[in-house]
Amino acid sequence: MNDDKSNGRKEDYYELVSHFKTEGQGELWIARHSKTNKEVIVKKLLLGSSQQQQENITRFNREVRTQSRLLHAGIMPILAYNFDDSPPWYAMPKAEHSLADLIKEEGKLSSETTAEIILAVLDAIEYAHNEGIVHRDLKPANILLLPEGSYFGGQWVVADFGLCLDRQSQSTTITKTQTGLGSIAYMAPEQFKDAHRVGATADVYALGQIMYHCLSGEHPFPTRDIMRVPSSFRYLVHKATENDRERRFLSIAELKAELAPIATGEAKYENARKQCETLIGEINAGGGASVGLKLYATILQNASDQQLLLEVLPLFNLTVFESLQQASRDAVERLVSLYDSVTEGAFPFSFVDRIADFFLAAFSTTDSLAAKRQCIEKLLQIGYSHNRFYVRDELMSLFSGLDGETVAIAVDALNRNLDGVAYLRESGGRLVSLPAAIRRVIESA
Template identity: 30%
Template sequence: MPDQQSAGAAGWVGHVLAGHRLDALIGEGGMGVVYRATHLRLGRTVALKVLPPALAADLDYRRRFEREAAIAASLEHPNVVPIYDAGHTDGVLYLSMRFVDGEDLGAVLQREGRLGIEGLCAVLGPVADALDAVHEAGLVHRDVKPGNVLLVRAGRPRGGQVYLCDFGIAKGATAAGSDITSAGQYMGTPQYSSPEQIEGRWVDGRSDQYGLACLAYRCLTGEVPYPRPEMAAVVYAHLAADPPRPSRLRPDLPAAVDAAVARAAAKHPDHRFPTCSAFLDALRAAAHTPVPRPRPRPRPTAPYPTAAPRPMEPAATTRAPGGPTRRIGTEDPAPDDPAPARTLPLPDTAVVSEPGQPEPGQPEPGQPDPAQQAPPGVPAPVDVRAERGTDDHSVTVSWTAGGPQDVEYKVTRLTAEGRRQVVGRTRSTGIVDGAVAPDAPVPVYEVTARLGTTVSPPVGTSTGGPAAEPEPPGGIPAVRHLVVTGPGTLAFEWPPGITEAMVVVRPDRLPETPDDPAATAWKITNMRYELDGGLRLPSSVPLPCHVAVASCRRVDGGLVVAPGFDPSATTTVGS
């Protein structure tokens, strides 16, 4: 093989790598180069991705790359590009996959312009299904963008087929700050990256959903969600700007499209849809939502007021029997009266009720108020098992559903240091963990069912790994080892079975108890679903400050806070 630094990517064409003859350069980017190649022994045309030698030099990265490639190769999904082989040779990592004779979505949008809702769903629906399959396998794509969506050319075999490519191989799901990359590249494309990915926090499938929402916005409007001249401004917009609303550039779109995109692109992962397919279902439903015709504004009788305006009084109304309510002193517009060119639509919450009818969201007379009813419990999974394969060294975690509800399961593993790390989330009753070293024992896993904001008690395995720390008699186990990892950023260890915590701050000295009357306290609800041990203090907290963290637990629907702190769960932030 030629030297990559001197010859460049094009200089490799014509050479043989791992039994593949490199026939043509297809494309290149920060995470590798893709060639059209021929597998010499099988005589098959493939796409061969070659990763930078700096990554191949990292032994841990190489092992993880091969494990995640094995998981991805086991995926059986019609919209996932099949992977044939992966390995390392001549100082480089390579990945052999199906050659797709087509073009990426970015080229299609460049040529054809914006898509309608039906066309959007036809293209992104298969992508959403493929992403959900990737997430169920324990991987996260982390680079959903037009260039990673491939469409087979019409007239070719599988013409019209949509493929998701380049998923989870160089960018597998990891805890915050633990991405293995010797080259130091940014993992993802800023225009489509979620806030948690930009901030280096834990990412899961909902981060890919955020990227899918940005891609949907791009398809509908022809622009990225936050067009800014500087990349720093793009990053800041993903962190702080309002969610994108396609109707600002496409007034013909129903408000339901805005609502679906805004939810999928919410800043907080818990505010998004449970799956990517659920997001596409919302867009499909929006396609059949009529766009309300805006009511023309009353025409003024004079160009300017002739006297000081008087305070507005509520207009009297009259109602004919069986007819609509009308304002006295006004005339309804003629049916063929043209609507104004640009009229802001009413907010989604603006609903007019007929007299005598209950307000939207209110119960019928004599019916119980749903808001006053206690949420139903979520049955915990049962018979949680963890087994390592014979040929594939990945660990398969499986369980039995505790009830008929369609719930989301979160799977965590207990590390040797006693911390909990998220493996993934799924709506099936099994998941593959490919991040366990082949020579390591099978860890202890914990599975929690979740329905909305209600979670079940966690259920764990007992096969291999260190035993979970028992709960102290008569109390709630305390959060341990609180440390400062950056300006205003904390990291701490969760005790087993705890999913919520309360952060307590005092400006003068360390808080004595969680209910310290001189302290400022706020609760982090289900924080383990988001950060798994890390927290960035809100900007409203002045530094320096003294911080402590107390465990919380839900008992009969109420929040119970631990009476004290572990001595190690206190620290000072700021100079």
């Protein structure tokens, strides 16, 4: 295979040794350089049908030309290429393995390993963004480790720029048929709508998904459970993968600035409880959604500290919950689930009332029907198990104001917790003020 790269070495060539694998529009071969005898990977374009052929060639040429001009230790180098051969091909260093291979082998990665890899990728992608290139197809399979002693040995590199968007180019379109472009599990929501009008935040989203995959060992699609991620990374992953791109880190530099202290072991806050109390005070004094987001981040980063949760979450009132809801649509739902898990067992009456106040305020704020049902169930359980009249009276007042689908949720919660229903009957005359469906369940229990 003759090298047609403009480097004055046209006599060099690569001998194909064995087929490695086929992926996407490329066929990968292990090859050997005629002079150095070094093994490399040669990627040959699969031309496809006549209808797809020009599209595939355009993508292939873009991949080669982009990677050839992005000179960075964290971007896979192009060693040689020939567009005139049929099919066209290019050569690149042979990787030791991909990040996808590592996750498959390890199950999940440590915080230290994840931070090291992601920081290397962030450096490379920040450089690409500064050069006007948005990758648009970041995923574990496209992040490769080059072996020691090779080109950029021991370095994690980003490969496969075939779907990149060159913001400096006059052309913004690869294809009319592939509106989304990219790998579904790591694609930002806006990329599904129009891949040609995305920016740096699309790559931020993909890197958040990759972090989740590394730290949890679980594929991030179709759903994620943020509690599977170590607490110090929860805010990063959550903010990077916000559906609304305006709520994500707006640049790779912002994400890197947040990750770097975690990677070096520096504490983000010296006293998380004091930080939470300060933020709650700011919210009650008129602080908006930005303060709510900082509070939510601090809670998520310290979610494994049950004592902190027991001390801080009872301080939440309607104003705090409204700020959290504005900051992140699912914040209240996640905090309801978190607080539910740490308030099992017996507590002093005064603290039971504070637990109840938390769930009453959360119920009034959240849009999630599942969270509303969880709030009702928790109120039933703590009221019944502690025989607390305050909780019973507040719950009856809540029921009195329900209508529509919230009545159905309450009925479902009551039927799931029949032990606690008899305790509600002691309210006597207050039953007449309840919606008929709720009253029937209580009277028949």
